[in-house]
Amino acid sequence: MNQVADYVLQRLAEWGVRRVYGYPGDGINGLLGAFDRAKGEPEFIQARHEEMAAFMACAHAKFTGEVGCCVATSGPGAVHLLNGLYDAKLDHQPVVAVVGQQKRLSLGTHYQQEVDLERLFADVSEFCQMVVHPGQARHVIDRAFKTALTTRGVATIIIPNDIQEEDAQPSPPKKHGSVFSSVGWSRPRVLPDPDEVRKAADILNEGSKVAMLVGQGAARASAEVVEVAELLGAGVAKALLGREVLPDDLTFVTGPIGLLGSKASDDMIRGCDTLFMIGSSFPYSEWLPDEGQARGVEIDIDGRMIGIRYPMEAHLVGDSKETLKALIPLLRRKEDRGWREKIEKNVVEWNDLCERWAAQHFDGTINPQAVASELSKRLPDDAILTADSGSGTNWWARNIKLREGMRASLSGTLATMGPGTPYAIAARFAYPDRPVIAFVGDGAFQMNGMNEMITVKRYLDRLSGPAPFVFCVFNNQDLNQVTWEQRAMSGDPKYPGSQTIPDIPYAAYAQLIGLKGIVCDDPANIGAAWDEALASEVPVVLEFKVDAEIAPIPPHIMAEQGKKAAKAALHDPERAGITAKGVRQKVTQYAEHLPGRGKS
Structure with a gap:
């Protein structure tokens, strides 16, 4: 071991870190050289963007119970981590972020890519510390992990690039001011009075x-x-x-x-x-x-x-x-x-209603509820499911029924767009023999999911296998959840200028980069499309062309929201479709109470 960077990676490995998700930059050149010398212990996993790396670290924590770890360069790379780290903070997941910084000599000079990282990460972090002496690395790393685990939160370690390349001091000098920390933590037994x-x-x-x-x-x-x-x-x-x-x-x-x-x-x-x-x-x-x-x-x-x-x-x-x-x-x-x-009794009636809703297709267009319902019937044992934030989350929550041993997560409290795909990738790295299925809206897939398909391509030999690995994309050319929120919460009609997005051939894109692509635009073929995707040994982008006018109807409609939705419908460009389909779905909900239901 020669440099501080080598010692940092060794200490991460001693804390049980096997993978560090990140993206390179000259602010972490010392660490990148150390990753090369570490020969996979721990391994550097190259995401397409630092935000995605932070999401992957958060997902690793969620699905394994271990500390997730991500790394980014100084300045802009560090800034990019923040959204994923806030996802970990708000969902109480232990994540350690290691970020580079400019040389100590240039700090405070308004140098290129100089950002006050301690201030930047202060809110998202339970612990944030810059290493300014080689002998300090040991206790900063140890305290970061102990804090992340104890608080179930984010800890940030900032390492200037000149420190990364200095001679390592695994043991600081035995003198006043030095501390000697250890690797190790145990879960406390916490009982109330x-x-x-x-x-x-x-x-x-x-x-x-x-x-x-x-x-x-x-x-x-x-x-x-x-x-x-x-x-x-x-x-x-x-x-x-x-x-x-x-x-x-x-x-x-x-x-x-x-x-x-x-x-x-x-x-x-x-x-x-x-x-x-x-x-x-x-x-x-x-x-x-x-x-x-x-x-x-x-x-x-x-x-x-x-x-x-x-x-x-x-x-x-x-x-x-x-x-x-x-x-x-x-x-x-x-x-x-x-x-x-x-x-x-209410559970039975609700499940029956979800199936009847899912069976309703209008004008030959796929009802997105049916996409989730048909998957639910086919879910492989021990499946891990992820979801993004959008209208597809409604069907992921309502129509997919989990069995014993299955795992599922999403961005809960931050409810950000973007994590569905990187969550699935991190789950697959952690559990290469388990089926992994992501539900992603076309908005989130365009935002960053398509780029992360390149990450899947990058590690195709690791991420392929008999257990299915599927990215289900809901293609409706609409930022659909916000569209419905505009209608119900603001009383405004859909604004195409902000809500309509391009129709992109997602399955064809997957095929272009060497993955499997399947597209389904016929309600009669939903089940067959799932069967094909779940049988593939190559990661799949499964694209469903779905109806944007199926409302995520809440369990009960509050008066104020009902008034606003009615007001919005008067001028909505899709008013005819949303009115007819909404009425049909509501009629289905109350059909069992109508005279003659069930009679021949």
Whole structure:
């Protein structure tokens, strides 16, 4: 070992880092040379853009539970990391970013690409430190990892390029001011106060209509969540980041919640007398009980986040699994199962409605709901699913039913466009033998997903294989989610100047660069297109030409949004289609209550 850069990579490897996602630049030339000398321990994975590298690091953390790591050059490269790092910050994922900086000699001189990186990364980082002495590298790296793991957040290490090339000092000199740190961290056992646990049990035992809402914080407590739901006769709704906590084939799992949620979840929340939130910071008050309607119990490991979404009576600050284990012996099984039976009936009706909606195709155009529904029937075991932000997320949340062992994630709190594709790539690197399927809108695919297909091409030998690797692109030439938000939230018609995007041959582009491309524009061929994609041993771009006029109808339409949507429809360039199709879908929802349904 010769240089600080070599020592940095060795220390990353000692912390368990196997892959560092990044893009080169002269601000990290020392590190790039060290990556070459490290011979893959750790490995440098070349993304097409630093933002994508940060998304990949975040996804690695989400899908593995390990620290994700990314690297970028000074100045503009460092700036590019920020969106992906904010995704990690807001979704509470441990990520360490290593960024270059100009030589110490030139700092403060308004030098080329000189950016005040400590100030730039101050908000996104739980820990941010510049290495200004070779002997400092050890404890800065160690503290970055310990902080990222402890706070479940971002830590940033800034290394000027002259420091990268100085002689390494694995052990700093033994003198005043030196510290000697170590590699290592262990997950703490965090339990709430026993009196608060008893208080929570009393509230839950007294409730007759308990609704549970779980988020990603409950991911390690699946068995305990099921046991509590059975004892309380409760239903369980899942925030988007909590999709994988419980499989969707459990009869009491009501599915997603909120604007893109299920009616079963909405009915449960609107009818409950007790709300039990576990590991979720779901923020939308309009989809939670009215204040005063329900008593509240919440579990969250972060005391800063407890009781800030709904007024709670019992605040259980602790690890979800450990807290539920302490709570379960104090709960009494509810003998009256009427509430549970109603929830299960609503789940069956909701799933049936989703299938009937998906079966409706208008004017020979593919209904995007059917794309998700047909995949759901074909999902391979142990599949990992990612989604981008857009109208396709609605169908990903509602129409795809996860089974035991499947994984799923997306940008939850930041809800940014762009991560669906890099999330899938990072998942495939982490689990090369598992099926990986991404749902991406054409807007997000044009924004950056198409470029990351070049990354797939770059590592084609690593990312191909018997397990399918599919990027499903919804081609409707519309930034569709924002279009519907304009209508429902602002009362404005679709503005083609901002909303319409070019029709690009995504499947043909995939074929052009050596991947497999499949295009489907016929509703009759949706299933066959999925079968072909899932049988491929080469990564696939599966392009569906879908109807932009299928509204992501919320579980219940709020009066103000209904008025604004009606106002927007008066002048909307697609008013005829959205009106006719929206009416048809709503009629389908209430058809079972119409006289004569089911009669010959």
